[in-house]
Amino acid sequence: ETGVTQTPRHLVMGMTNKKSLKCEQHLGHNAMYWYKQSAKKPLELMFVYSLEERVENNSVPSRFSPECPNSSHLFLHLHTLQPEDSALYLCASSQDRGGVGTEAFFGQGTRLTVV
Amino acid sequence: DQQVKQNSPSLSVQEGRISILNCDYTNSMFDYFLWYKKYPAEGPTFLISISSIKDKNEDGRFTVFLNKSAKHLSLHIVPSQPGDSAVYFCAAKTIGTYKYIFGTGTRLKVLA
Numbered sequence: 001e002t003g004v005t006q007t008p009r010h011l012v013m014g015m016t017n018k019k020s021l022k023c024e025q026h027l028g029h030n031a032m033y034w035y036k037q038s039a040k041k042p043l044e045l046m047f048v049y050s051l052e053e054r055v056e057n058n059s060v061p062s063r064f065s066p067e068c069p070n071s072s073h074l075f076l077h078l079h080t081l082q083p084e085d086s087a088l089y090l091c092a093s094s095q096d097r098g099g100v101g102t103e104a105f106f107g108q109g110t111r112l113t114v115v
Numbered sequence: 116d117q118q119v120k121q122n123s124p125s126l127s128v129q130e131g132r133i134s135i136l137n138c139d140y141t142n143s144m145f146d147y148f149l150w151y152k153k154y155p156a157e158g159p160t161f162l163i164s165i166s167s168i169k170d171k172n173e174d175g176r177f178t179v180f181l182n183k184s185a186k187h188l189s190l191h192i193v194p195s196q197p198g199d200s201a202v203y204f205c206a207a208k209t210i211g212t213y214k215y216i217f218g219t220g221t222r223l224k225v226l227a
Binding site for chain 1 (some may be wrong): 117119124149150151156157158159160161166202214215216217218
């Protein structure tokens, strides 16, 4: 496996369900991200972890709960979601080199539909 | 307020001609800029980047130009190929932070 892998690719869940999205990076990076992409909107940064510590939390509702058990894995736990949470959820990773610009590498995303 | 703007939602270009995609930003603290390409049902893939100490960066058919005074950057694709048809996202960040801020994307269609 190479790059950034997300599972599942598609998820349909009811508003009362609890589910989790999983992300794994095989690039040796030290930062991982969750982004949300809704139709006709920019990619919205949700959470950032650096060395397993959360460094960004962009006013995301508490029904989204991230978890980063180690620098290679990132989860997004979902509960009591609303239909407007339906979107493409993208995981990314990057190697922070302390002052030198780097690019983020993205997974293929999870298409979430809340019914 | 959107800090990175791509004002053209779509662009059509003939194969072999130049494609020019534009991006504007408002935050003067941004010092690193990236372009990503996205095909349907896939995540964005990194294309090319430029730091604020440069005004041009070239990689094969792709060139990014940065005009700091105008807070504007553009991506040139020459010659355009049908396989370049995708959504292109502009992104910006401040070096040393983790926040990549993205635009809304421009859908490029290269006509054969």
